Amino acid sequence: MAKRIDVSGLNAYYGSFLAIEDISMTIEPRSVTAFIGPSGCGKSTFLRTLNRMHEVTPGGRVDGKVMLDDENLYGAGIDPVAVRREVGMVFQRPNPFPTMSVYDNVAAGLRLNGKYKKSQLDDVVEKSLRGANLWNEVKDRLNKPGSGLSGGQQQRLCIARAIAVEPNVLLMDEPCSALDPISTLAIEDLIGELKERFTIVIVTHNMQQAARVSDRTAFFNLAAVGKPGKLIEIDETERIFSNPSVQATEDYISGRFG
């Protein structure tokens, strides 16, 4: 299921403001790629261009190429809705549908895609919740509202919801920034398991987290406020954190940067 992402010459705008400029990178399937960089450098914006979520922001616009295996996500005749069914996303703040039960939250994506028998849905819900390491905690309260869970459980519920539709890629936008250390650990363990099945891209502000979970790390930076964000370098995580090839990266990870 996992697919390779190949980005070339990608620019993203908010209205007339160029937010990220000329990004090219390759993201390998069945691996975890982490995006790090200071606030405002465009790493979340770039993440959102990978499932065409950037353009739902008023004024949001993208040009360039994002190849998912051999399909250009920004090609003519590509339906953004179809792209988002293939590229799942987990957000910074856990956002289960507040009006839905745990079960319905996980089944929501499937129900969008068509009709399923109750037994099929049951199977997928259990499999996804097990996949998100949440099954044992919620199996007795599947019909309770998803918003009644703890923050960490809600985030794992969102992951279960995202993987229930078997996407090719899973994007995570600072998935642990609203969580306590224990919940963070649970999510990080989960990421390690999920990369067996999916291509995972994670944006994080926590450099230890990037070092712990990712195989490759991309460092983004911007020259000054109001200037577009750029990709500085992308490399094996080990190299980025021990011997990066660009001085700016070393300054950032060693804390010599604002």
Added chain:
Amino acid sequence: MDTTTQKPAAPPAPGPAAPVDSSAARGVTRPGDRIFLGLSRGSGILVLVLMAAIAAFLTYRASLAISKDEANFFTTFEWNPSGLPPEFGIAVLAFGTVVSSVIAMVIAVPVAVAIALFITHYAPRRLGGPIGYVIDLLAAVPSIVYGLWGALVLVPHLDGLYGWLDDYLGWTGILEWNDGAPRSLFTVGILLAVMILPIITNVSREVFRQVPRMHEEAALALGATRWEVIRMSVLPFGRSGVISASMLGLGRALGETMAVAMVLSPSFTISASLLDPGGGTFAQNIASKFNEATEMGRDALIASGLVLFVITLLVNGAARLIIARRKEYSGANA
């Protein structure tokens, strides 16, 4: 209003063993706090007292009339409180009030929700703003103006609609047109729908606007189309707000007076077809009879007013029950 009156009424229980500490535990009371507490508590109590006074007044005057009523107050199709013997009943009025309001709700709520969704989720910002503004203006039009419009414009133009309804739905009986003038409960319902549309639209629009962006993005990221986003996150989140908005509209429809009086040709009958002229509503009946009523006649009208008061309370209570029943699923605890 309950919370403002009840919360301050629960004092922190100071331990009797430590009288010196208890005043210190309560802290310094500043004059500003005391004045504001008094004002807000007083206002809360005043509302309750006013409600009780209205209820008491209505009940007292109503009981005077009902005790002299020689016919059954709830089932009689007649209004003759000054006759010998006095005979009057609210059956026709209750039927007309409820039916015309229900027709108004059936027409207005879907349209209002659709307009609110269009303004908040479909229309480009340049278009949504002006549309919202025009609808705000509609809410400010006095009901007498709606009544004039209804009588002079709406009624003369309904033959086509009535004919169409008769052709396709006449077989049901309740929408059969017997070629009477279109001054029926159905016409009243249409006019009331126009009148309550702005208030329902405005409140729904505000509710839909407050749907957190992250709930909509959750649906979008799953591959939901625009309509699916609305179905999965906007409508469920706005549900209780739309119910509240509808209750505001229903309240106006139930109590509307002048516009109904100007459009309906009243009679104390209930027709099988909603398209037949005749019928009446509580408010319309009170307004058209009050000036020329005797003392007894006024008490009888007040008795009918009491019934309207009770109906309104029941409707609001029912709406609160609906909202409370699914409270844990509301967006509030997200």
